[in-house]
Amino acid sequence: MQHPAVPELAHTHTRPIHWVATATAIAGVVALSSLLQPKPATAAQSATPDAKPAPTTAPSTADVDFPLDCGPEQALVVKKATGDLDGDGTPETVAVVHCDAPMGTPPDGVYVLTHNPGHTHARVVATLIDPKARNTVTGLTVTDGAVLATLLGYSTADVPSCCPDVKDSARWQWKDNTFVRSTPAGARSI
Template sequence: MQQSAVPELAHTQTRPIHWVATATAVAGVVALSSVVQPGSATAAQTAPATRTQSAPAAAAPPSTTGVAFPLQCGPVKAIVVKKTTGDLDGDGRPETVAVVHCDAPMGTPPDGVYVLTRSAGSPKPRVVATLVDPKDRFTVTDFAIREGTVAATLLGYSSDDVPSCCPDVKTPATWRWNGSAFLRSTPAGAHSV
């Protein structure tokens, strides 16, 4: 057997003092790491002379507050029950589409659906289109704007004999701006409820 060129190690047996020294060293590293923190990380490096230019702020959609909707409510007021926003005409400014009805104390008042816009220089919104007229006696559900198209489900009546509480016709409808007006399309198969 060949003898080792390195003398025997004196620390081949651990003693309690070795564990105390190791624990003290680990505690020192942990304490030091909590005091010394690295800088915040970034996903991309920026060059020192690089300037960033912010995009122009998006135009805020028209508010429904204070708008005179073309709705005859008598002694009660008109209330906005649903609204959604989106760019319907592709001009980069959002429009607001609102479902409005009279705040009737009883029954189910018919809904009107109105498109609001605001001219570039005017802060006041205005009604530019009526998609559903309240005199047609529809209640609007499933209301949304998807890819520049207004979509809704219209609950209506097959005749004047059907009580207002119980619409019996359910019709999906969509409206899309064609450059001069909103065109309504109704998928085939409107059905009774």
């Protein structure tokens, strides 16, 4: 019989105590790994060092290109209200705008503005009232995510622009990715 060059090592023979020690070590690793779990996955993108936090202030009406043809005159913001209209936690601005005409009362347009990522000025995302409707907005508020407006208008095209003869109330609510207009019952008068 030939003897090995290296003496026998005591730990090369398994004994029941080795199995108990191995089982205890594995149980400890499993127990520790169940305590140290990663955060659950979400669909939201994680913030990167370059990411900017969501704006907490409503967008300004300054330098906004309103879809209003004023010819040589300037667009004039006459009323505005702010609030979170779509429930995303970021406020929007609702602006009543008309042309700065030297005479008369030009019709108003009502526009919803939101922040424009990567730009210094806001952008128009919705037109609630087109100036072609010939309305004048006398009241504007944002309440509970809804835009409320009081409108003066005309019953027919024959009514002179100086003398609106219809007073109306309108409400817009964000629903299914669009602003839905409703009129409170009994809100119209002549």
